[in-house]
Amino acid sequence: MSPEPYLGDTARTPIRHHILSVLVENKPGVLARIAGLFARRGFNIYSLAVAPAESHARFSRVTIVVDAESAPLEQIVGQLDKLVNVVAISDLSPRDALERELLIASVPVDDGSRLAVLDTITRGGASIVDVGATSVTVMLAGTPGACDELERSLEDFREVELHRTGRVALPRLG
Amino acid sequence: MVQLTGAQALIKSLEQEGVDTIFGLPGGAILPVYDPLIDSTIRHILVRHEQGAGHMAEGYALATGRPGVAMVTSGPGATNIVTPIGNAHMDSTPLVVITGQVATAAIGTDAFQECDITGITMGITKHNFLVQSAQEIPRAVAAAFHLATTGRPGPVLIDVPKDVTQSMMDWWYPATVEEYDLPGYRPEVELDGETVARAVALINDSERPLLYVGGGTLKSNAANELLAFAERTGMPVVTTLMARGSFPDSHEQHLGMPGMHGMYTAVTAIQKSDLLISLGARFDDRVTGKISAFAADAKVIHVDIDKAEFNKVRRADVAIQSNVAAALVALDAAQAMPRNLDVWWKTINTWRDQYPLVYDAPQADGPLRPQHVIEAIAAKAAPGTIVSSGVGQHQMWASQHWKFEEPRTWINSGGAGTMGFGVPAAIGAKVGQPDRTVWCIDGDGCFQMTAQELVTARSEGIPIKVAILNNAYLGMVRQWQEMFYEERYSEVYLSADLPDYVKWAEAMGCVGLRARTLKEMHDVIDQANAINDVPVVIDFRTDASEKVFPMVASGASNDEIMVHPSQRGELR
Numbered sequence: 220m221s222p223e224p225y226l227g228d229t230a231r232t233p234i235r236h237h238i239l240s241v242l243v244e245n246k247p248g249v250l251a252r253i254a255g256l257f258a259r260r261g262f263n264i265y266s267l268a269v270a271p272a273e274s275h276a277r278f279s280r281v282t283i284v285v286d287a288e289s290a291p292l293e294q295i296v297g298q299l300d301k302l303v304n305v306v307a308i309s310d311l312s313p314r315d316a317l318e319r320e321l322l323i324a325s326v327p328v329d330d331g332s333r334l335a336v337l338d339t340i341t342r343g344g345a346s347i348v349d350v351g352a353t354s355v356t357v358m359l360a361g362t363p364g365a366c367d368e369l370e371r372s373l374e375d376f377r378e379v380e381l382h383r384t385g386r387v388a389l390p391r392l393g
Numbered sequence: 394m395v396q397l398t399g400a401q402a403l404i405k406s407l408e409q410e411g412v413d414t415i416f417g418l419p420g421g422a423i424l425p426v427y428d429p430l431i432d433s434t435i436r437h438i439l440v441r442h443e444q445g446a447g448h449m450a451e452g453y454a455l456a457t458g459r460p461g462v463a464m465v466t467s468g469p470g471a472t473n474i475v476t477p478i479g480n481a482h483m484d485s486t487p488l489v490v491i492t493g494q495v496a497t498a499a500i501g502t503d504a505f506q507e508c509d510i511t512g513i514t515m516g517i518t519k520h521n522f523l524v525q526s527a528q529e530i531p532r533a534v535a536a537a538f539h540l541a542t543t544g545r546p547g548p549v550l551i552d553v554p555k556d557v558t559q560s561m562m563d564w565w566y567p568a569t570v571e572e573y574d575l576p577g578y579r580p581e582v583e584l585d586g587e588t589v590a591r592a593v594a595l596i597n598d599s600e601r602p603l604l605y606v607g608g609g610t611l612k613s614n615a616a617n618e619l620l621a622f623a624e625r626t627g628m629p630v631v632t633t634l635m636a637r638g639s640f641p642d643s644h645e646q647h648l649g650m651p652g653m654h655g656m657y658t659a660v661t662a663i664q665k666s667d668l669l670i671s672l673g674a675r676f677d678d679r680v681t682g683k684i685s686a687f688a689a690d691a692k693v694i695h696v697d698i699d700k701a702e703f704n705k706v707r708r709a710d711v712a713i714q715s716n717v718a719a720a721l722v723a724l725d726a727a728q729a730m731p732r733n734l735d736v737w738w739k740t741i742n743t744w745r746d747q748y749p750l751v752y753d754a755p756q757a758d759g760p761l762r763p764q765h766v767i768e769a770i771a772a773k774a775a776p777g778t779i780v781s782s783g784v785g786q787h788q789m790w791a792s793q794h795w796k797f798e799e800p801r802t803w804i805n806s807g808g809a810g811t812m813g814f815g816v817p818a819a820i821g822a823k824v825g826q827p828d829r830t831v832w833c834i835d836g837d838g839c840f841q842m843t844a845q846e847l848v849t850a851r852s853e854g855i856p857i858k859v860a861i862l863n864n865a866y867l868g869m870v871r872q873w874q875e876m877f878y879e880e881r882y883s884e885v886y887l888s889a890d891l892p893d894y895v896k897w898a899e900a901m902g903c904v905g906l907r908a909r910t911l912k913e914m915h916d917v918i919d920q921a922n923a924i925n926d927v928p929v930v931i932d933f934r935t936d937a938s939e940k941v942f943p944m945v946a947s948g949a950s951n952d953e954i955m956v957h958p959s960q961r962g963e964l965r
Contacts, residue, residue, distance in 0.1 A: 244577060248523075251515065293704055294701065294705060300700075300701070303519070303520040303540065
């Protein structure tokens, strides 16, 4: 994994990244094969999302955001395609891809910070999904850029616990 | 429906795949499979160390073109065969390795002799399977042989838990590839006519073309197609370490081996070419030297079955994804023809005349010249003799000085450079080709790593011949220390007399011979050739100061090739 944070594609895209949507057999060890391949060939992964694909339990879809500067995309795709459990690879350039990501965060609130927190959540397009005595849990399903912006604005508050899923993507229509 | 145990199904599946030999060693987790083996027609070669089983299976595969099969137990049995699996992976050798595993319920508990061999070998197999039920054994075996032998060949491992081999199944066997359940595996692709046409255009435009022939040419059995294409077009040919034997060394168009210890003419012709036609080669660093200086003026046509090889090291102007044989047939059918090559050949022949392969004159009283020993063995060897080697100086000398005339007569460890490969690989080759003479040209360092397999050879009746070029050193490391570390020799001395190779050979039931002088050298070779019932080991006492030339230093440009000192116009 790269120590560099991925900065998203709405604000600016300083890094050459590509999205590989990889259909794999849903078998034990497949994720280890993919991760192992990336590690031993020195390819960088920015994010990775895995879930069963379509209605079949037979296949899973792995969405990998790769750093196309760590290795030529042709090499990454060529080596990935050699994994016997990899059924199909679509290579989506950010321009042609519809990308979405889910962010959830638990934000401590007290009387002093409540208004500011609510304001940040509203402006970031997030919604509140859980409320406790001293914190709220918010979520945002949106573009990676929107998630980046919300993450940055939540940095104003202390002790925020934040998780992002990594992105999933489909080709844009038309 | 016939009910079988998983173990019976495993053996029967191997029989279905036409397996005639398994190299292996039993142990706890694989025990159930060794019982039905007694009733099988398959020959089992009981090795003395699991690494031997793996290298024997490789030697068998390289000598026959059929997949080699090895079977070992779990834990240390499995980890002992990791080196051969890695070796086969680097050299694209078809292997099927079966490992026992602890019972399914014990997996993950750190049970006795448990190890995660599928995890360990993930990066060095083409694919591996952990079989979950006895019913799945036939599919796993059929798929493993299909994967190992098609596309770019390679090792496939099947890990079988003990309860799986002990439980019952209804016998079946997959009849079609569809039943292998490999939805992501498409080894063969259609040759693209437009790509072939672009390659033809490059060839037709070339004045200094060169056929850069790699191991894929042997894998696809393309020697005849190569000969036809080379002779019709008149192009010069170089064969890499992995491709030796794919084009006759005696052929006028053959310039020999390229690379770090390649022929001056082969290396220089690559550098000066205007078109490299790479046939199943992968631009290994031992061939290219400094990559930015490699064949700088050449366009590249890259033929490979594996598209991940394209543009990995060197950008290809035209990449043809195909097996070598089919690509050559297509290029031939399109009548690809370079321009007049007279000037190119005139230049090449100047290099040939100026820098032939040479070594210092033999001395009657010894020490022997290792190159001379190899040439003397070759001169007295029957046609079709198979040669294996370990890794190091002796390997390079064997590749340089033996004249290979046909495919599958040169068995060596190329990509991985595995010391100790020679003896077990020779045994495997002899099992696969029992009617051929098999010589192992070995070094003293390599021999000590796997020599115990000569016990296997003797007890199984596999009469190989082993020539130890005994210079009392880890010779290649010594050469580097002499040339690049100011003769500061660090941990490379082994002693010529310890062990006593003759006594060791005799203790293993082999004939042991020794030669120090020229006369003894000829005598022992004759004696070895007269023995065909037991293995023979010869301790040839060779000159430790001999170095392999030509040489391109690691990381240097091929243009900086160092020829033999006698050719440098200076005193040694």
